[in-house]
Amino acid sequence: xxxxxxxxxxxxxxxxxxxxxxxxFTAFLVSFAMSYFAGFMTRGFALVSENPSAKVWVMDSAxxxxxxxxxxxxxxxxxxxxxxxxxxxxxLYLGDMxxxxxxxxxxxxxxxxxxxxxLSGAPKPANLLRIPNSVIIxxxxxxxxxxxxxxxxxxxxxxxxxxxxxxxELRYGDEMLINxxxxxxxxxxxxxxxxxxxxxxxxSTSNFKRLIxxxxxxxxxxxxxxxxxxSPQKLAKRIxxxxxxKAITSNAFKKETVMWYLINSEDVGDMVNMVVxxxxxxxxxxxxxxxxxxxxxxxxxxxxxxxGASIKQLTDMIYTQVFIMAVVxxxxxxxxxxxxxxxxxxxxxxxxxxxxxxxxGFLGVFIVSITAAFISLRPIKTMESxxxxxx
Amino acid sequence: MSKxxxxxxxxxxxxxxxxxxxxxxxxxxxxxxENELLMLVGPSGCGKTTFVSVLSxxxxxxxxxxxxxxxxxxxxxxxxxxxxxGENIGFVFQAFNLxxxxxxxxxxxxxxxxxxxxxxxxxxRAQEMLNAVGLNAKEHIKPSGLSGGEQQRVxxxxxxxxxxxxxxxxxxxxxxxxxSGQIVMELLTKIIQEKGASMIVVTHDNRIxxxxxxxxxxxxxxxxxxxx
Numbered sequence: 001x002x003x004x005x006x007x008x009x010x011x012x013x014x015x016x017x018x019x020x021x022x023x024x025f026t027a028f029l030v031s032f033a034m035s036y037f038a039g040f041m042t043r044g045f046a047l048v049s050e051n052p053s054a055k056v057w058v059m060d061s062a063x064x065x066x067x068x069x070x071x072x073x074x075x076x077x078x079x080x081x082x083x084x085x086x087x088x089x090x091x092l093y094l095g096d097m098x099x100x101x102x103x104x105x106x107x108x109x110x111x112x113x114x115x116x117x118x119l120s121g122a123p124k125p126a127n128l129l130r131i132p133n134s135v136i137i138x139x140x141x142x143x144x145x146x147x148x149x150x151x152x153x154x155x156x157x158x159x160x161x162x163x164x165x166x167x168x169e170l171r172y173g174d175e176m177l178i179n180x181x182x183x184x185x186x187x188x189x190x191x192x193x194x195x196x197x198x199x200x201x202x203x204s205t206s207n208f209k210r211l212i213x214x215x216x217x218x219x220x221x222x223x224x225x226x227x228x229x230x231s232p233q234k235l236a237k238r239i240x241x242x243x244x245x246k247a248i249t250s251n252a253f254k255k256e257t258v259m260w261y262l263i264n265s266e267d268v269g270d271m272v273n274m275v276v277x278x279x280x281x282x283x284x285x286x287x288x289x290x291x292x293x294x295x296x297x298x299x300x301x302x303x304x305x306x307x308g309a310s311i312k313q314l315t316d317m318i319y320t321q322v323f324i325m326a327v328v329x330x331x332x333x334x335x336x337x338x339x340x341x342x343x344x345x346x347x348x349x350x351x352x353x354x355x356x357x358x359x360x361g362f363l364g365v366f367i368v369s370i371t372a373a374f375i376s377l378r379p380i381k382t383m384e385s386x387x388x389x390x391x
Numbered sequence: 392m393s394k395x396x397x398x399x400x401x402x403x404x405x406x407x408x409x410x411x412x413x414x415x416x417x418x419x420x421x422x423x424x425e426n427e428l429l430m431l432v433g434p435s436g437c438g439k440t441t442f443v444s445v446l447s448x449x450x451x452x453x454x455x456x457x458x459x460x461x462x463x464x465x466x467x468x469x470x471x472x473x474x475x476x477g478e479n480i481g482f483v484f485q486a487f488n489l490x491x492x493x494x495x496x497x498x499x500x501x502x503x504x505x506x507x508x509x510x511x512x513x514x515x516r517a518q519e520m521l522n523a524v525g526l527n528a529k530e531h532i533k534p535s536g537l538s539g540g541e542q543q544r545v546x547x548x549x550x551x552x553x554x555x556x557x558x559x560x561x562x563x564x565x566x567x568x569x570x571s572g573q574i575v576m577e578l579l580t581k582i583i584q585e586k587g588a589s590m591i592v593v594t595h596d597n598r599i600x601x602x603x604x605x606x607x608x609x610x611x612x613x614x615x616x617x618x619x
């Protein structure tokens with residue numbers, strides 16, 4: 001009877017193709033939307049991802065994301081270094097800086113201050129930050145925000161700002177003013193884009209303090225590498241216990257950051273709502289299409305039942321058809337999502353296929369398909385086989 | 392006297408159409424004998440199709456008793472009845488009711504497929520039946536590629552492939568021209584003579600009355616006349 005079920009499914013090519021497109025589109029929609037969302041969230045913890053050697057992150061006990069932070073006392077670095085099992089600890093300073101460009105425009109940056117001695121946390125070649133007053137800039141997922149005039153006459157003009165002057169991308173040697181102090185672009189990096197997108201400015205600690213002198217507390221995070229004889233989890237617990245600071249593994253910090261976005265960010269909440277809505281619409285359409293397919297074939301099932309096919313055989317036939325549709329359709333949908341995602345992620349769109357995106361795509365389609373099959377079985381179970389004489 | 396294959400006594404069947412109650416069968420009593428071709432005739436809506444639906448276990452009834460092949464079909468549960476039908480009854484429908492997705496040979500093999508007969512065996516048997524109805528060269532053609540007469544012959548082959556003891560034909564010639572109708576009836580007559588089965592044919596087509604052993608006239612859910 002499986003063969004009969006498959007023949008029935010494939011007989012009307014147009015209908016089959018329509019169903020296949022419907023199921024594939026749903027799977028595509030779900031896996032693509034989830035991958036897109038995962039891509040955004042990955043950008044949300046980009047700071048953690050771009051420091052892979054820091055297995056443990058230490059922060060103020062109230063901090064629960066890489067996005068909303070408060071600084072710790074400057075002595076905390078020494079305290080953490082004193083904890084047994086800490087092989088290496090390096091501070092990271094986060095702050096906001098507004099830079100004035102040569103044509104008079106200004107731009108806000110997230111400043112990332114790195115340790116003077118080790119330059120740990122700076123993009124390569126980090127050594128550029130040893131040049132006096134130097135910074136490394138990064139678009140951080142933005143577009144067209146790192147601009148300076150093309151012509152010298154439009155730079156730092158004595159007659160005021162040249163806001164409408166033609167511009168080009170900032171590059172090595174260009175100058176900006178931060179807090180009325182001169183900084184030189186020593187390099188342009190291309191690290192992981194941020195969510196929300198914002199230009200980044202990597203800077204040494206001493207330069208950081210020179211540009212923002214009023215701050216009392218400079219340390220936002222301490223990045224820790226554990227000694228070989230201790231796991232990151234154990235060391236994190238030990239640091240928390242001995243210092244009173246919050247210490248968690250990098251993976252846990254990433255998860256906390258995602259949770260923080262889900263709870264606190266209205267933008268992310270809107271995105272989640274859109275993803276859920278897309279999923280519901282896709283699932284609804286798929287369910288109705290599958291139900292209609294079975295219902296339209298009810299005459300054939302009635303004939304089979306009249307000829308002696310048991311309810312179990314008919315049920316198996318319907319589940320076979322739905323299973324095939326779900327496997328082929330969601331395979332195509334998830335495949336297209338992966339290919340499409342690969343294409344757009346190379347154009348720097350946030351897209352990251354994590355295990356759960358295709359999984360939920362497949363699972364969702366399966367659940368909906370089985371539900372549709374279950375519902376469409378009802379008229380088949382309850383039909384009087386006598387209708388075969390009226391067909 | 393021949394053995395009784397089907398025996399119905401005082402069959403009552405009522406349909407509810409909204410608030411109105413329609414008495415489709417009002418105490419039908421009828422026996423069908425072995426090797427008999429019985430025709431059930433009467434105006435539209437007189438209860439012919441309802442009666443064969445009841446007799447074949449496709450429709451439940453409220454009153455009376457009905458035995459088919461010495462089994463009381465009123466007491467069988469749905470699963471047993473379905474299996475019984477698959478084993479013992481063959482159907483030929485007015486609209487053929489072939490599965491459009493299957494070739495002629497696969498359509499014919501369906502009753503055997505349902506019973507779980509091995510595919511090779513069921514195809515061999517189906518081919519024999521197609522040969523018997525004169526469609527040996529068209530086994531791989533789907534119903535849409537066959538004429539009405541050919542489709543009905545496929546349906547007949549399907550109804551007989553599992554050697555049923557009882558065959559029910561609902562208006563088997565109404566969708567066919569006169570010539571095709573005669574061919575189909577000759578085929579049915581020949582086959583029941585060879586196989587020793589019994590057959591009820593529901594029809595309006597008086598051109599095929601000559602093939603009947605008995606003709607039962609129905610009107611308003613009752614048998615009004617039995618003609619030999």
